Amino acid sequence: MTGTQPYFSGEVHDAAAAHDVGPEYVTAVGKVVTSHVRNELAGAAAFDEPAIALAPGPEEKWLACRIAMEEYGHHLRFQRLATELGLGDAAEGRALSVFDYGLSSWPEFVALKALVDMAEVVLMEELLATSYLPLRALVERLLPEERFHVSFGRAHTKDLAADPAARPLIQQAVDDLVAFTAPFFGRSRSANNEAFLRWGVKQRTNDEARAEWAGRCRRFVEEEVGLRFPEVDLRWDG
């Protein structure tokens, strides 16, 4: 970890204990939980549900359906965590701009699952060590499903990239999605991120998480798919 050092090294067992730690801690945990409440819902609505109709065959359709349901289920589980913390309806408010991406084809969808869901995996993995134990327990439960979504996206991306007709579509999707996804991790200078680090809610800066995501995706795209991975500015200032 770089920059801000944590001044809180304890573990918080439940919502009541979080409130005992103090409002700053509840706010920090709440912001992370709320972002997942919104983004899981937005992702299911913007990408996964439309993909059911874009699927080229029944097997892909049923897989897309299952994935959509899982993402919706993740939204609900984070919502429950938010309710326990007394955050009200955390789904109100704006999801990240990555969800403004207009999904229009199956190749885009599978590349999206390989790349954008990897961003979700990176963010969730960081929460495996979060100080708020209900959040830690939740991501332990959800990560296998998120990893399945990535593996689904990777397998289908590789299959499509092997088809000369579809290969340019995959390359275009990679170019577009990488540019869209990099801001997903937040600004390089972020008061929220500093608070997350201070309270042990997260362990990495936004730029470190962005670099971890970009490295994993670059290796996949270049080494496993044999396509070009675009340059990513690991700093983002909005």
Added chain:
Amino acid sequence: MSWHAVDAAGLDLATGRPPRGAGWPTPATAVAAAPVATWPVAAAGQDGRTLDLAAALGPGGERVEALLEALAGRHAPEAGPAPDSGPVRAGEGVDVEALARATPAGPVAHPLAVVDLAAGVEAAERVDRAWLAAVERRRSAPRRALAAAGRGAETEAAVHLALLMGTERLDPADDADVDAHVASGAQLWLLAGAVVSALSGAEPDPFAPWARLVAAGLWPVGPSGGRLVVSAPTGTSAPA
């Protein structure tokens, strides 16, 4: 007036405590906002009234309730065998052949084949595309009709609840098992179509027979390779 979705004990599904504070403007919006589902589900108003699910959903609600009752009655696989009763087998207690033949796109006369999960996935790839397109049309028509009738909130509540229950009960035991995800996704797709069809009051309800198969733990795949295929993802008591 304010409403909360509650469990059988009258506890708020969002908090696990007696309902209090601001809720939702209608029974349907309260059900649609429930973060978890237990069975039965009801809507509690701030005036002390409690509506069962059928009443909360309005016309057609009793059919949705019956469908979800059947789904809830199936023993959840992740809970292990039910005490003293042995594991529930897929297809137990239903006439698989009669129900399977009444597909959502109309009767199919092909020979019935009840197959395992892998064979079901294989058959799904070769399913009759014209038949599947007909199912898609029948699936989307009632949703449009309900929206046009101003019943979007009730539709959302029924689908939300069905998918909460279905996702829990049809969740693949292995998060990396692709075949199990295919079967589960197909079952959820049918289930979502079935609750909307039920709510719409379609008579006869084209999805009702297959909804019973899904509730019994089966995956009706459809006509494929000259057979009418039904898959039993977790084993079956149905005749092969």
